[in-house]
Amino acid sequence: MQKIDFQEFLQKDRECSCKKVHRCDIETILISRDALQKVPELIKQQEYQKICIIEDNNTKQVAGDLLEKILKEQDIFPKRICFDDVFLIPDEAALGRIITEIDRETDLILAVGSGTLNDLCKFISYQLKMDYYIIATAPSMDGYASNVAPLISNHAKVTYEVSMPRAIIGDLSILKEAPMNMIAAGVGDVLGKYVCLMDWKMSHIVTGEYYCTEVVKLVEQAIDKVMQGTDKLALRDEDAILSIMEGLILSGIGMSYIGNSRPASGSEHHLSHYWEMMALLSNGHIELHGTKVAIGTVIGLRLYEKFFQDLGIADSYHAFQSAEPEFHPEQWSAEIRRVYLGAADSVIALENTSKKNAPEEMKRRKEALLNQRDLLQIEVKKLPKADQIIKILKLLSAKSTPEEVGVSEETLRDSILYAKELRNRFGILQVLTDFGLQDAYAEEIIEYFRSVK
Secondary structure: OOOOOHHHHOOOOEEOOOOOEEOOOOOEEEEEOOHHHHHHHHHHHHOOOOEEEEEEHHHHHHHHHHHHHHHHHOOOOOEEEEEOOOOOOOOHHHHHHHHHHOOOOOOEEEEEEOHHHHHHHHHHHHHHOOEEEEEEOOOOOOOOOOOEEEEEEOOEEEEEEOOOOOEEEEEHHHHOOOOHHHHHHHHHHHHOHHHHHHHHHHHHHHHOOOOOHHHHHHHHHHHHHHHHHHHHHHHOOHHHHHHHHHHHHHHHHHHHHHOOOOOOOOHHHHHHHHHHHHHHHOOOOOOOHHHHHHHHHHHHHHHHHHHHHHHOOHHHHHHHHHOOOOOOHHHHHHHHHHHHHHHHHHHHHHHHHHOOOOHHHHHHHHHHHHHOHHHHHHHHOOOOOHHHHHHHHHHOOOOOOHHHHOOOHHHHHHHHHHHHHHOOOOOHHHHHHHOOOHHHHHHHHHHHHHHOO
């Protein structure tokens, strides 16, 4: 497998066929064996003077202690902030602790970890105008190179546009020893791109949303890199781990090029975010992001498969054509308060601003989709089947059903109906509402997972 030269993507203006200029301002991406040894050299090149390591108890043992030792050997003496939470949540409390404890003279944060620590440090770096490096401890998610940070704010999952790390450091001797469920989560996060890219293309065709074929090719390359290594992951093969890490970073670069998460996050992520919020509100167990995204991908693919299959049946097509979109604001608001509880106000506020569920908008999108159904059906046929994703997850001994991640049938049903309300972003979940099919298809998904147990 050919190793990617990330320098071709970094700190260069790339004029694109989409008429935009793309740029990724990361200075260094270093994924190699013993990469940790290179950190002092990078620090000295940039003449950073006051360093702060931010970690948790797990990442401290995995990489933080070794990093501090390497730095001290080169006369660099960092401050350390270590979270001892069993399940660290990227919320106001965690951000507040960092802001309280970090020295204001800090000019470089070294985030030691993966998803949650990366998001927290990315946000703090942006707000306090401090550079940061991410020292990756697991190939578990694709946010390393992105310029977005999904955080929990007032009980809701909110994605903030922030800055990127100055450097991504991935030491393969550390990454390959990550827990297998975290490695599988990284695979799951990239598998989600099948659904999100289809959502994006469908939105471009139906609503005219901006779309970049070059960024799509980049994310498709990320999928290819990850799929190349899945059969060797159980052996913790170093080349396979490298491929997954490269795929995750490519996906993040795609987001940085666009300036938001559209190339890497669609209906599958909305489902994952909803389940996470419900777990937080009920003090339940929080599963890894990529694990939930993979299951959301199974659902998204199944919904695409069934909807466009039904659309090709004459009787169903005529029924779809004649259905009138309905939206009853008071009834909808009551349902949002039931399912989102303390986070409901922000969800309702988004609808009041975007009016994505207004009947005239739903009708316009429905008609546009029907007019383009032949083109869309061609694209949907290129997608893998839901069963194929389950097969890959089982190969990795990963969780593959909502039940396995603590999502009840009631929560699953609610997520198919209301997870889309978290973002003003058109995808397969919104299509179901536009055609009045959300209840029927939610039941179909529930039956589907009953059959695959």
